[in-house]
Amino acid sequence: MRQKIHLDTDIGGDIDDLCALAYCLRHPEVEWIAVTTVAEHGGRRAGYVRHVLHLAGRQDIPVAAGVEARWQGFRFEQPLPDEHDYWRGEISPFPTPLEQALDLLEASIRQGAHVVAMGAYTHLAMLEERQPGILADARITLMGGFVYPPRAGFPAWDFTADWNAQVDSASAHLVFERANPTLVPLAVTAETALRFAHLPVLERAGALGECLAHQARVFASAEQLAERYLPDCPALPSDFINFQHDPLACAAALGWSGLTFADLRLRVEMERGWVRLREDPHGRVFRVAVGVDGEAFAAHWLETVCR
Template sequence: MPAAPTARAVVLDTDIGTDVDDAMALALLLGLPGVDLLGVATVYGDTALRARLARRYGALAGLALPVRAGEGKPLSGREVWWAGHEGSLHTGLDGEAYEDGPAVEWLVRTVAERPGEVDVLAIGPLTNIALALEADPGFAENVRTLWVMGGAFDDVERTEHNFRSDALAAHRVFSSGIRAVVTGLEVTRRVKVLEPHLRRLGAAGALGGALAADIDQWWKFWDEQWNVPHDPVAVLSMVRPELFTLSEPGTVLIETEGEDAGASVFRPGGGGRTRLVRDLDTAEVPEEIVRGIVAAGTGREPAAAEA
């Protein structure tokens, strides 16, 4: 009898709490089969609040999720953008305990203990990742692959929030030679979460109900009836690669100064080890996101979409 496949070991680095897509990404990771989420590091702004919120989402899925608070100040010195609603719908959040110790030290230690085995999924500004590379020159090689949601690689927009929020950190990460796959705005914006998706999520237990409320709050913040699941798309690029098309390897260059700080350019070839997500299955990706989150909320394996 063949052995069961080994679960993919993953560390999540996130600025959960502002754009609701981070919470969606965490819930998706908790619902997808074949993922061993080793823990969560938070980044950018009030990382303690973000850590409590991540811990709460783990609890809603019935898990005591290891979470650590990371670096709050961007290396670039850019002011943190804080929407003001972070965690406001979650009562008793101050009572959520998270792990002691700096998140960056934990990141370095976790991948060093299992070199080449742990994927790092970075869906916020890259401050923690840059600091991990600074703390341990071996970090770049110890990480199996760094999966990033960030950047804009077409002619529509010059910058994207995660790279813009700490352009210096992004520059240091992509200058390190770390093996990476990047999902940019030009890809994520091809997918939307709509009202039918929201209804299905809201019916998925305590986790689904809390997430649906956070999504609704985000919609009201922008006066929209939809949102783009940027970070869940990046999750699926790692877990369901058959739904995506990647570029050949190359190098990502980051502008660090002036009004275009955070602007990203991809140059193929040249010995680079970064790939861009170029295309995706626009029908299956949103369905897979909803199925995975519903599974996390209901404690069952993802099933086919309901009619």
């Protein structure tokens, strides 16, 4: 069954946003509604989205640039890597008013679209403040929401590594309190991987696949996550490049069968500026991804993107 999708993304740094966008562009059950970009640099992230849509022949999908990275509510800086390295040239920015992004997000929710938040949850919080109560019945999947640590053999992350929630913890707290989202946390996304073995297949998958393969090689050289994680994480594949955090969140929204979910009662609280989710028998019920078949997801993602 086709699913209306709205992506809210901080594309332009970690390449899993690009992997997620490509996955949804090639997924046969996606009915695109819009894409909004968060932590903007004068519309550069929105420009990247439009470039990817052009590669896929989908210039019809509405795009809007949202809140700027210099916004005072962000805990961390959110810079962009060198454009020439990742995109092999300059990409025209696409600046738009913040209200245009919020308008698109509101319209998507009112159409019954599934919103997948793949960056800070700032836009969702801003929309809730503009239209109180709108999040209560919205269909939302959040990449993030730390409940359990990853299993042994994977990175030993704690709640402070939950970037999407912690980069704007006040907005995350509001969204956790007001919405009824599905959470796809680090404990499961840690078990996904983009691998060097995937790149030859991607390079034969048209302009979009070739763009993914190129950025994967650049990212691997620049970030060196394999060198950082493999010595202490034997469960990761030896040709590891990056985690597929955002693609897995999109797969959750689209009902991919390789994820396991649980309804957990969680208490939402702030602790020295960090937002925390703790199990509590009196807490609210959240639908949380608690398990994934990582190898099956890698095959599913690659098959979908190379469709």
